Amino acid sequence: MSEPSAVAGQAASGPTLAEELARLEEIVRRLEADDLDLDGALALFEQGVACLRSARERLSAAEVRVRTVLEDANGTLRLGKLDG
Amino acid sequence: MTLPLPLSSALAGDEVLSIRDLTASLKRVVDGSYGPLWVRGEVLQCRAPSSGHWYFVLRDAAAQVRCTMWRTYAERAGRPPVDGTEVFALGRPDVYESKGELQFMVTRMLPTSMVGDQQRALEQVKAALDRDGLFDQARKRPLPAYPARVAVVTSTDGAALSDIITVARTRWPSVRLFVLASKVQGDGATAELVAALRRVNRLDVQLCIVGRGGGAREDLAAFNDEAVCRALAAVRVPTVSAVGHETDVTLADLVADVRAATPSAAAELALPDVRAVRRLVGDLGARLAGGLSRRTRLASERLERTGDRMEAAMEVVIARRRQTADRLGAKLDALSPLRVLERGYAVPLNAAGRVLRRRADFHPGDSFTLRVTDGDVAARAE
Numbered sequence: 001m002s003e004p005s006a007v008a009g010q011a012a013s014g015p016t017l018a019e020e021l022a023r024l025e026e027i028v029r030r031l032e033a034d035d036l037d038l039d040g041a042l043a044l045f046e047q048g049v050a051c052l053r054s055a056r057e058r059l060s061a062a063e064v065r066v067r068t069v070l071e072d073a074n075g076t077l078r079l080g081k082l083d084g
Numbered sequence: 085m086t087l088p089l090p091l092s093s094a095l096a097g098d099e100v101l102s103i104r105d106l107t108a109s110l111k112r113v114v115d116g117s118y119g120p121l122w123v124r125g126e127v128l129q130c131r132a133p134s135s136g137h138w139y140f141v142l143r144d145a146a147a148q149v150r151c152t153m154w155r156t157y158a159e160r161a162g163r164p165p166v167d168g169t170e171v172f173a174l175g176r177p178d179v180y181e182s183k184g185e186l187q188f189m190v191t192r193m194l195p196t197s198m199v200g201d202q203q204r205a206l207e208q209v210k211a212a213l214d215r216d217g218l219f220d221q222a223r224k225r226p227l228p229a230y231p232a233r234v235a236v237v238t239s240t241d242g243a244a245l246s247d248i249i250t251v252a253r254t255r256w257p258s259v260r261l262f263v264l265a266s267k268v269q270g271d272g273a274t275a276e277l278v279a280a281l282r283r284v285n286r287l288d289v290q291l292c293i294v295g296r297g298g299g300a301r302e303d304l305a306a307f308n309d310e311a312v313c314r315a316l317a318a319v320r321v322p323t324v325s326a327v328g329h330e331t332d333v334t335l336a337d338l339v340a341d342v343r344a345a346t347p348s349a350a351a352e353l354a355l356p357d358v359r360a361v362r363r364l365v366g367d368l369g370a371r372l373a374g375g376l377s378r379r380t381r382l383a384s385e386r387l388e389r390t391g392d393r394m395e396a397a398m399e400v401v402i403a404r405r406r407q408t409a410d411r412l413g414a415k416l417d418a419l420s421p422l423r424v425l426e427r428g429y430a431v432p433l434n435a436a437g438r439v440l441r442r443r444a445d446f447h448p449g450d451s452f453t454l455r456v457t458d459g460d461v462a463a464r465a466e
Binding site for chain 1: 286369374
């Protein structure tokens with residue numbers, strides 16, 4: 001079983017959970033500050049809800065995924081299951 | 085012959101212990117007072133019967149203690165020591181109740197000569213790594229707060245990996261673990277660890293845990309190896325060492341960004357608790373909603389204030405209109421026939437209430453009504 005996304009440089013890079021939570025905190029902070037009109041607040045709120053949803057999805061993963069990393073004869077890294 | 089007083093008084097009371105109570109109580113005291121500890125001494129009278137357990141005495145210039153090493157530990161230690169060998173022994177003191185004897189239960193034993201050689205080699209490696217700054221606190225990197233992909237360099241045989249997986253399941257189930265299997269002791273362990281650590285740099289991971297389950301001190305050699313330590317220092321992501329050993333710190337522990345006592349502890353340090361993170365996300369969600377509703381409340385308050393101003397403006401307009409109306413009313417009032425009557429005029433009305441305006445409207449003998457300012461007066465035409 002091969003999952004090349006494990007190898008550096010090939011991963012689909014979206015924001016990490018840390019980045020998402022930092023963004024969410026920034027949004028909340030700005031929403032709690034006073035210098036914002038209603039339209040701006042609504043736009044921020046929508047972005048915040050998107051961050052929130054995405055963070056919740058990440059945290060809902062049910063099972064740890066474990067893969068072994070093997071190197072074949074020509075030096076390519078491959079992923080395998082833990083038991084063989 | 086008389087008995088000394090203290091004894092007779094003791095016999096009269098209830099302070100007499102059985103021997104069993106005495107040795108049991110001694111055992112409790114000893115068990116409760118000592119954890120595992122290292123002692124140094126010379127081996128004497130070593131017996132290694134077919135049961136596999138070893139019995140010997142350890143002594144120094146001033147004292148001696150009986151020692152027992154159970155088969156499980158004796159097997160790991162290799163051959164029984166020759167009498168006269170000076171050793172370091174790890175164990176804990178114990179009271180052998182049925183014989184009323186104090187003994188030292190040994191779990192590990194190393195000849196001091198061997199330790200001396202190893203120690204010298206270790207110091208040399210340590211000095212070299214230190215010179216190159218591999219132990220500097222300044223190069224310690226913080227661990228990522230929410231690692232999604234973690235490399236684990238360890239043996240797939242030992243408990244280390246399953247311990248890490250178990251902790252990950254409860255703490256941080258969204259994590260992906262990439263296991264780089266390597267021998268962690270014995271021939272080839274050093275080369276395998278170096279290769280595995282180098283492979284970590286080719287993976288898209290945010291953190292690397294390297295370690296093994298508990299092992300004897302001599303089993304930790306690979307984690308004191310210079311090449312392994314340098315490969316660990318070259319890992320591009322933060323590293324956590326987990327060389328499970330209760331008393332020893334390896335050089336790899338000193339090189340790693342964070343040292344954990346065991347693989348489970350490493351996983352606990354490296355992985356956040358999903359429940360805490362869910363709480364954090366929940367709090368942020370609540371603040372987000374709170375922030376918006378506060379914002380809309382402000383807007384509606386502003387709207388209300390605007391409404392209030394409009395109302396006030398309306399009132400001014402209405403008041404002005406009312407004044408105008410009052411003025412017009414006054415004018416109308418002046419034109420009112422009642423006012424005319426007030427000035428002394430009277431209005432003749434016939435029985436039907438019609439105003440009699442001309443001479444022709446009056447016929448002699450007709451009754452009519454004269455309306456004056458404060459009422460009607462009956463009248464007749466002549």
